[in-house]
Amino acid sequence: MNDIDKYILNAIKIQVWSGFNDYEDIQDLISDLLENGADERMLRDSVDIEFKEKYKAEQSWPDITDFDKLDPTFQTLSNDGLLCLHNAGYTMSDGHEDADTALSKHANGQFFGYCFYHGQDVERAVIGEGLTLAYDHIAGDVPDKIKVATKIQQELEQAGFVLEWDGTVEKRIRLTNFDWKHRSAVELR
Incomplete structure (x- = not known):
């Protein structure tokens, strides 16, 4: 080969x-x-x-996988004003563009920030390297971005995830032990 x-x-x-x-x-x-x-x-x-x-x-996966826990956590965050996107583009810049596009489809002021992971993050998660999340504030600067990340951190920890984040905007939030198990909705041929 x-x-x-x-x-x-x-x-x-x-x-x-x-x-x-x-x-x-x-x-x-x-x-x-x-x-x-x-x-x-x-x-x-x-x-x-x-x-x-x-x-x-x-068939051998647990009934509720880490992905199954992440999805409702993203929904909770979205309900609280943080737009959350799964598999947003392939790179960081793609993810930010996808977030901007998604935000433009909602009422102004509905969201104060956003969170996503992109295709490269998925690739790393699939091979067992955890899942890394990006975040940003829609109009704010560093203190506002830290508030966005802190809200994400709190919801993730409440959902039972173990994560790494140094409390600065220079680092993304990493779910260190995220076991990527996302069931396919594909019918076998």
């Missing part, structure tokens, strides 16, 4: 196990990543195999 096949297989695995993508999304990803010398048939066939492995693993 060559390096491009290994790279694409890893991307397939991450995307399947993230729980955000369906079969067609991942086939599109393969199309985007294909290069000369790649074993297209093997790569496309691996999608079914990976979904079947994930589905089998899901």
Whole structure:
């Protein structure tokens, strides 16, 4: 197996196990990543195999996973004025853009801040490196941003998460022991 096949297989695995993508999304990803010398048939066939492995693993997962605890925590924060987004873009700048777009769809003043994690954060979480959250205040400066992060920290701790945050705006909030188990809504083919 060559390096491009290994790279694409890893991307397939991450995307399947993230729980955000369906079969067609991942086939599109393969199309985007294909290069000369790649074993297209093997790569496309691996999608079914990976979904079947994930589905089998899901049968042994606890009824409530860390992701299942995070989702209502995000909802609570959103109800309290902090817009929370799952899988917002692929990078930090994408996440901030997605948050700006989402905020523009709500009444002015409904949210005073926001929180998100992006695709690279998901990739790290899937391989067991915890989940890191970004945050910002909509119009405030450092003290307001710290208030946003403190509110997020309190809700996460109340939900039972262990986290790292140094109390400054230079660091994001990291859920250190976050066990990424996000069930797919994909029907097996």
